[in-house]
Amino acid sequence: MPQPRVFSGIQPTADSFHLGNYLGALRQWVTLQDTHDTIYCVVDLHAITLPQQPADLRRRTRVAAAQLFAAGIDPDRSIVFVQSHVPEHTELTWVLSCLTGFGEASRMTQFKDKAAKGGADAASVGLFTYPILMAADILLYDADQVPVGEDQRQHLELTRDLAQRFNHRFGPTFVVPGPYILPEVAKITDLQDPSIKMSKSASSPQGIIDVLEEPKSVERKIMRAVTDTEGEVRADEQAKPGVTNLLRIYSALAGEPIAALEQRYAGSGYGAFKKDLAEVVVGGFAPMRERTEKLLANESELDQLLAVGAAKARKLAVPTMDRVRDRVGFLPAR
Numbered sequence: 001m002p003q004p005r006v007f008s009g010i011q012p013t014a015d016s017f018h019l020g021n022y023l024g025a026l027r028q029w030v031t032l033q034d035t036h037d038t039i040y041c042v043v044d045l046h047a048i049t050l051p052q053q054p055a056d057l058r059r060r061t062r063v064a065a066a067q068l069f070a071a072g073i074d075p076d077r078s079i080v081f082v083q084s085h086v087p088e089h090t091e092l093t094w095v096l097s098c099l100t101g102f103g104e105a106s107r108m109t110q111f112k113d114k115a116a117k118g119g120a121d122a123a124s125v126g127l128f129t130y131p132i133l134m135a136a137d138i139l140l141y142d143a144d145q146v147p148v149g150e151d152q153r154q155h156l157e158l159t160r161d162l163a164q165r166f167n168h169r170f171g172p173t174f175v176v177p178g179p180y181i182l183p184e185v186a187k188i189t190d191l192q193d194p195s196i197k198m199s200k201s202a203s204s205p206q207g208i209i210d211v212l213e214e215p216k217s218v219e220r221k222i223m224r225a226v227t228d229t230e231g232e233v234r235a236d237e238q239a240k241p242g243v244t245n246l247l248r249i250y251s252a253l254a255g256e257p258i259a260a261l262e263q264r265y266a267g268s269g270y271g272a273f274k275k276d277l278a279e280v281v282v283g284g285f286a287p288m289r290e291r292t293e294k295l296l297a298n299e300s301e302l303d304q305l306l307a308v309g310a311a312k313a314r315k316l317a318v319p320t321m322d323r324v325r326d327r328v329g330f331l332p333a334r
């Protein structure tokens with residue numbers, strides 16, 4: 001029995017992944033290796049939908065890959081590759097773009113948010129078609145499930161719609177994938193503003209914790225995280241969003257239910273709770289920091305792992321693209 005297949009991607013747009021990326025996605029990527037056929041991609045083509053310095057992009061692509069391996073993605077069990085190494089992603093994007101309504105693409109909330117931030121006229125056509133490239137990523141590999149955070153749900157709905165539309169118009173071709181979103185960690189919020197998600201583009205440096213961050217800095221940020229004046233360690237999404245977010249992070253990293261944490265810190269105030277949480281975060285990320293540094297110290301070995309990953313990915317992507325060309329009616333190239 002072949003295992004169901006998982007595909008997911010992450011952008012190389014920062015010098016480290018953050019806590020939201022880790023809890024919302026990466027951790028599930030690691031555990032899914034036990035039960036699924038897993039394919040993970042560093043999506044550099046998505047990264048250039050916003051301006052990137054070439055040297056930064058190159059460095060961050062390696063840093064991203066190193067963090068994936070350091071987190072526990074095993075290159076013998078998973079396919080790990082860089083998106084631009086497999087040209088079929090862009091080719092399928094074109095075909096899917098021709099099936100996507102202009103109005104349909106205009107409704108994507110992430111595009112609207114990102115475009116509004118830079119001024120609507122500054123947004124590129126690439127940013128507009130970003131979700132179609134994401135659909136191509138997923139559909140090329142016949143993925144059954146896509147582990148992501150809540151912010152990607154709408155993009156996955158578009159992916160499903162496009163798969164169904166293509167299948168309906170041209171005959172069964174694509175697997176229609178489903179989201180794999182864990183509600184407890186689907187939206188880790190900003191430490192300074194719990195009304196927004198923790199995000200490399202929207203959060204202030206104080207609101208975001210990086211996986212590769214210095215322990216001292218992590219401690220400072222957690223101690224200063226916004227809470228409320230009640231002083232009680234208790235989860236309440238509406239009344240206590242800051243404390244609830246901290247409880248979620250603690251619970252996920254320590255593997256303890258929120259109710260157990262509420263009980264342990266009953267009557268002890270926020271200080272002791274935050275101090276322990278800082279320890280859990282720092283301790284949790286220490287091995288990953290160390291392993292990332294080691295992997296980055298040997299760039300050619302890392303590049304070799306990615307070359308092997310790209311070759312394996314292409315073996316799957318090429319036949320899908322052949323199928324698509326045939327279904328659409330393109331004359332075979334001799």
Ligand code: TYM
Pocket residue numbers: 007008009010011012020021022023024025026043046133134137138146147148149150151152185186187188189197198199
């Ligand atoms: P990206 O690079 O912005 O984020 C990577 C993953 O982290 C999740 N995430 C969060 N989860 C919980 N709380 C948060 N505060 C938080 N912030 C980020 C994201 O949901 C994501 O799962 N479009 C994607 C990359 C992509 C992709 C794909 C994903 C490209 N092609 C194909 C899946 C399948 C993105 O920008 O992720």
